[in-house]
């Protein structure tokens with residue numbers, strides 16, 4: 001009995017101490033550096049380490065290859081105190097996918113030491129920032145790690161190479177195509193760049209020494225259109241004010257998810273009609289919205305043959321007369337166009353099934369408020385681009401919609417030739 005009691009006491013003390021440690025512990029703030037290969041992430045990391053004003057930092061450097069070159073470059077600078085600070089190398093994979101769990105383990109370990117003021121993470125050039133950020137907000141089922149207890153993202157930074165941006169954004173190269181990873185990676189570089197730009201608090205437009213001033217300003221405007229919510233800082237050799245990217249308090253997952261230019265444009269339209277503006281570099285954005293279905297062949301031909309070259313980014317939902325139940329996701333960035341299934345429209349579900357689902361969704365009001373001739377089916381495309389002739393493009397898209405006769409055919413069950421792949 002006595003033995004049992006003492007165990008109980010020890011357990012209670014342990015629990016108390018653990019709780020006390022946890023309560024006293026401030027969550028470790030984190031800045032994540034993203035950006036395509038060679039943009040200047042390691043240069044930025046070294047710059048921060050040289051100017052960190054006494055902050056005790058831990059650094060995680062992720063590299064796709066076995067030999068972590070970037071970690072060597074950081075070590076070579078001797079900016080970290082050997083006794084008080086830490087450099088963790090994560091090699092041979094990517095923290096946004098294959099090494100995601102390892103990232104959680106490393107961050108938790110560093111945070112539990114409770115002696116670092118800050119964590120800097122340099123991701124690989126082909127990392128997507130969204131899954132990295134998500135790692136800090138969900139509980140991993142396998143390991144049981146809940147990083148949100150230990151660390152918090154302070155700022156998502158993306159470094160953009162001002163010299164190579166246009167060529168990379170304009171190319172259709174894939175990651176594998178450029179031999180940037182082992183195995184098959186069919187993600188296009190332009191989509192990766194877009195993801196990195198759209199989910200950032202701060203975008204560093206680097207290598208300004210290599211581009212003429214006017215080109216730089218134009219790039220600035222394009223990047224602002226892609227992510228109007230981000231601060232854009234121009235730099236040469238990643239020399240930026242440290243307070244712009246460390247301890248900023250800028251990151252909020254919900255806001256970051258909503259900061260892309262195309263989402264902002266949709267919101268403006270929802271909130272009472274947006275008057276399109278064109279800035280001095282001819283950048284503008286607008287929304288095409290029409291409930292009528294696209295004629296599959298006409299829309300396909302338009303995309304293949306006449307899609308305006310000035311459209312930098314477009315995103316949204318659409319539907320085709322040939323597949324009335326399927327909602328389709330549209331995503332174009334530079335020369336890369338993707339269409340994929342977004343599930344089924346509410347209108348294509350039997351009423352009783354719809355009612356059952358309705359209890360679980362929180363955008364019910366929006367769906368019902370928008371219910372029209374075709375239920376919730378709609379084509380809603382945001383277009384962002386340079387030197388766009390808005391009226392002409394809206395007219396061309398409208399011409400791809402079904403005519404009243406074609407709609408009647410659709411409703412009578414007629415089949416339409418559909419060149420879109422089975423999505």
Ligand SMILES: Nc1nc2c(ncn2[C@@H]2O[C@H](COP(=O)(O)OP(=O)(O)OP(=O)(O)O)[C@@H](O)[C@H]2O)c(=O)[nH]1
Nearest residue numbers: 036037038039040041042043125206207236237238
């Ligand atoms: N001219 C010029 N060169 C730069 C600038 N910033 C970085 N560099 C050089 O560009 C090269 C790549 O820079 P890194 O900092 O290694 O780029 P990174 O994004 O870490 O590259 P990866 O780790 O390969 O993804 C290096 O040779 C840098 O010295 C800049 O502003 N101007």
